Amino acid sequence: MKGNVKRGQLVVISGPSGSGKSTVIKEVYRQRSGLHFSVSYTTRPPRPGEENGVHYHFISRERFEELIGQGMFLEYAQYQGNYYGTGRDVVEDMLAKGQDVLLDIEVQGAASVRKLFPEATLIFMIPPSFAELARRLRGRNSEDETVIQGRLARAREEYKQIPMYDYLVINDKIDDAASEVLAILKAQDCRVSARIDFIKEDISL
DSSP states (O other): OOSSOOOOOEEEEEOOTTSOHHHHHHHHHHHOTTEEEOOOEESSOOOTTOOBTTTBEEOOHHHHHHHHHTTOEEEEEEETTEEEEEEHHHHHHHHHTTOEEEEEOOHHHHHHHHHHOTTOEEEEEEOSOHHHHHHHHHHTOOSOHHHHHHHHHHHHHHHTTGGGSSEEEEOSSHHHHHHHHHHHHHHHHTSHHHHGGGTHHHHTO
16 A cells, blocks of 8 residues: 555444353354454453453553553543543554554544544444343343343443444344454445555545
């Protein structure tokens, strides 16, 4: 490509708990090279099988609030009494190097990212029906009905924010949902704004 290194694209995927985001993202990451998954920070304790630095950066509430004061987060929010946030420096460094960055964050964080990066691509993921979402949450057998009802109530509020997003992916089958996300990323790669450097020298832009 002519000129400087092309800036990477920032992609946000949101969706309610039970939408299958993590599984789809894993498949997207397997199929697409040059895609950096940003590991978020959180103050909640690790769940069984989760590794520090892989699933999340697990830090104390005190340390998280120190980082807030230092302006180290691209976005952050509280959910069920715990902080969640995206480190700013790593994301901006990756984008500057031409690396595409994918964020798995909730709607409040996505709104913050859109303000800072209007060019970011926002994708919302849902199951094929709300009944299916409830079925998936109950199928985990890891939470009582009170918690599940809370998650469903939150999902209803999150659904109201879908018009803020650029794309809606319906996750009925993992492979199909991953293919849709990959198609979106490919389409974004082909935007004029992403490829303008190919012709700048030819038309003296």
